[in-house]
Amino acid sequence: MNTTQPLNGRHALVTGGSRGIGFAVAQRLAGLGARVTLMGRDADALDEAAGRLGAQAQAGFVRADIAQRTQVVQAFAQAKAAFGAIDILVNNAGQAESQRFDRIDEDAWQRMIAVNLSGTFHCMQAALPDMLEGKWGRIVNVASTAGLVGYAYVGAYCAAKHGVVGLTRALAQEVARKGITVNAVCPGYTETDIVLGAIENIVNKTGVSADQARATLAQRNPQGRLVQPSDVAQAVAWLCLPAAESINGQALPVDGGEVMAG
Numbered sequence: 001m002n003t004t005q006p007l008n009g010r011h012a013l014v015t016g017g018s019r020g021i022g023f024a025v026a027q028r029l030a031g032l033g034a035r036v037t038l039m040g041r042d043a044d045a046l047d048e049a050a051g052r053l054g055a056q057a058q059a060g061f062v063r064a065d066i067a068q069r070t071q072v073v074q075a076f077a078q079a080k081a082a083f084g085a086i087d088i089l090v091n092n093a094g095q096a097e098s099q100r101f102d103r104i105d106e107d108a109w110q111r112m113i114a115v116n117l118s119g120t121f122h123c124m125q126a127a128l129p130d131m132l133e134g135k136w137g138r139i140v141n142v143a144s145t146a147g148l149v150g151y152a153y154v155g156a157y158c159a160a161k162h163g164v165v166g167l168t169r170a171l172a173q174e175v176a177r178k179g180i181t182v183n184a185v186c187p188g189y190t191e192t193d194i195v196l197g198a199i200e201n202i203v204n205k206t207g208v209s210a211d212q213a214r215a216t217l218a219q220r221n222p223q224g225r226l227v228q229p230s231d232v233a234q235a236v237a238w239l240c241l242p243a244a245e246s247i248n249g250q251a252l253p254v255d256g257g258e259v260m261a262g
Contacts, residue, residue, distance in 0.1 A: 005033025016093030020192035024229035030057035066119030116160035137180035172249030188255030223256035
């Protein structure tokens, strides 16, 4: 095995791959030798991100809304035609909306479930046949500490992410003897667009400054900082390595000890 590029010859598909955690994961997997397909909704952003990756690896992109099953199936077929069977799936795409529980309307509830849970389900089902045929695969679902504990004012998001963790554990049991592992990483507050949106929401609702809002979120982490996308990418990449074959059905917090402290 190539010890410097242990994923050489593997094809990884990363959803929500044009920025934030998704792009950091794609960079890390490319650095380990994988061919990488980025998937998302914004073709221009995906094209630009794939171009940045292409300097160090084979990289391309496919466009799809993960909440739409037909689009997912078509995108996976396009990715396979370009780079071969999909060996690694990183379900990173997600969305968060904040609202008091008694004010969550049906549309908001369905959006959170469709993107964060059903989208993960669609992608896992699309990727699994290649992995079963090849008798090797890695699925890593980017959940959240919201999939492990409750947070006020994001009830629908918490429900969806708890569902992702449960789905991870269920499929891990089914494929445990087939050369495939299924795990989740659960980041705490991470320096991404979702958290920037949360900071803006705090500012709008409370009138505090953006720096004060950022500090409030950072203080949830016992290390007193926001998690960085590269922190999450390192954890995801480790779970994708051939050497991680005994890690299965786990939900790994990447949160500076927040969940433990709770």
